[in-house]
């Protein structure tokens with residue numbers, strides 16, 4: 001997740017509340033659980049307006 005690109009839209013938190021939350025200070029999102037269900041995280045990528053969320057396949061590294 002690129003917090004510098006986050007515009008506080010909150011779509012990731014609405015889409016995958018177990019995986020993301022918004023900072024109460026600056027409103028930017030943070031990944032809460034790196035082991036969150038991949039399908040939920042994948043669903044959160046699409047509605048993110050600035051494209052601040054990127055999924056990296058750890059099995060390829």
Ligand code: SF4
Pocket residue numbers: 005006007008009010011012013028029047048049050051052053
């Ligand atoms: S959906 Fe994107 S822009 Fe909106 S809070 Fe989440 S990371 Fe930030």
